[in-house]
Amino acid sequence: MPRRLHASHRIMVDAALDQAFMFFTPAGEELWVDSWKPAYVYPRDGRTESGMVFTTGQGDELTIWTLVDFDRKAHRSRYLRCTPASRTSLVEVRCVALDEARTEVWVSYELTALNAAGEQVLEDFEGERFAAMIDDWARKIAACREVLLAASIR
Secondary structure, eight states: OOOEEEEEEEEESSSSSHHHHHHHHHHHHTTTOOOOOOOEEETOOOOTTTTTTEEOGGGGGGGEEEEEEEEETTTTTEEEEEEEEEEEEEEEEEEEEETEEEEEEEEEEEEEEESSHHHHHHHHSSHHHHHHHHHHHHHHHHTTHHHHOOOOOO
């Protein structure tokens, strides 16, 4: 029977709301995630917009991503990602200004295992493991903060 899991965690980012929101786009993540190398399908230039499609990974970890909702005014994005060999997920990122220079970022994953391999992967998203992963994002962003603030992220 397919297994489903919901995981959510929040972090703080030392950047203004509009800037911080763009750190969590595919192009923004290229600046702070070492292994993040999306292959842009549409649009080919990797410009972030609703309906964009890109892939990551290879083999059993080939993942197809679709940005189903990208709302710059609401500072919210929702992705549908499918790793056909094991799982499918909805990923949501919501940003809220804490003040002029700090942003709260909520990251939520709703994952569904497609098979036993997917159930194994879902274990990495349970409880404190997911929180630790998202906390690591905050550390990576802090380490690259100056580069991120200077970048023009599309």
